[in-house]
Amino acid sequence: MTGSRLQHLDGIRGIAAFAVFVCHFIQVFVPHVYYLDAAQGHGLWEDEFATSPFNIIVNGNFAVCLFFVLSGFVLSHRFLDTGDLDGLRRLAIKRYLRLALPVLAAVLLAWAILAAGSYSYGAVQPVTRSGMKDVYDAFVPFWAAVEEGVVGVFFRGEWNLNPVLWTMRIELYGSFLVFGLLALFGRTGYRWLVYGVAIAIFYESYYLAFLLGIALADLQLRADHRDAPLPVTLGAVMLGLYLGSYPYYGAEQGIWSVLPAVGTAHKPVLYHILGAAVLIQAANRFTGARLLLARPLFRFLGRISYGLYLIHFPLVCSVSAGLALVLLAHLDYGAAVALSFALSAPVVVVTAALFTTLVDQRAMRVADTFAALVMGAWRRPGLTLAPTFGGRPLEPGTLASTPSISLTSNTGECRG
DSSP states (O other), X not given: OOGGGGHHHHHHHHHHHHHHHHHHHHHHHOHHHHHOOGGGOOSSSHHHHHTSGGGGGGOHHHHHHHHHHHHHHHHHHHHHHHOOHHHHHHHHHHHXXXXXXXXXXXXXXXXXXXXXXXXXXXXXXXXXXXXSOOTTSSOOOHHHHHHIIIIIIIIIOOOSSOGGGHHHHHHHHHHHHHHHHHXXXXXXXXXXXXXXXXXXXHTTSTHHHHHHHHHHHHHHHHSOSSOOOXXXXXXXXXXXXXXXXXXXXXXXXXXXXXXXXXXXXXHHHHHHHHHHHHHHHHXXXXXXXXHHHTSHHHHHHHHTHHHHHHHHHHHIIIIIHHHHHHHHTTSOHHHHHHHHHHHHHHHHHHHHHHHIIIIIHHHHHHHHHHHHHHHHHHTOTTOOOSXXXXXXXXXXXXXXXXXXXXXXXXXXXXXX
């Protein structure tokens, strides 16, 4: 599948990012849909919505699983196609900066809103009845925010200023799980056995999504270009939506009650990952789905998806909540919430687009430059850092059969 044929994946990513925004808006303003707690209800048909497959529209965890499967797919696709080990190294070298620079900017944006006293979530919470913790009820020093964005989010799992950043440590570690598996086994004849073993090891965690992404990329590269039969595609879509709509609360009484437990895996996480993989594979194998997902609107959302994911939560708790406070003085609850969404959604999307241009795209260039510098130093005359045998660089998958490996200079002198 060529680069042009991967454009639909941007569409999936964009839809998923917007779904996470909608999920958190609902969690703040219509919490009964998320928690199924009658005490949080507002008489807005929450029960009926939450217990139907339509809840996938606001199922943020499923959208996150789509991100993770897509990461495994995209990060592995080129290497599985070309065997370009340098390209894989380059991805690994720049990965932390690629993720961390926008994360730091998003944390500082959240801090700036806090410093300006512009969060309204605490004020609107008694009316919305949301059980979500107010993470903005205490001030955070500037340098603590910087440290959180650079270190805490990725290596300690801290997200005091932006709860959506809980995914970033998983994204970073999952990326390096992909790189490691590919570098060691991606060009071997027994890689599918390795995939199976890795899936068995990580089935209880979100890392399963990255592994399924690798497997889907491998399958796609070896499939013919004929579409899957329409009934098969429709069946796969229905199955993916069914699994992806598995709710965190109330599944035991709904249509999902027949789904079995699998070992000690958390059922919502497991079934969201499986649903994400099924839907992505269905899109990969049907031209109509790819063309729909590659339409300009979805590709635009895909282009701004990282920024949209990173900045939407502080804006929901400031812009959306502030609008709701004003509107609730003049409208009934349902109308005020609907109008708050209609007015704040464009603000969130425009801010995400600006963030993409001013931060995310620049971060990509910085990460690319850093990777080029490191790769250039790696290849400087007189030193070869890649494993060699007989003066020739080793190909992936040859380690087991090679009698001796050393890091050598071009003269053969051991560098230890």
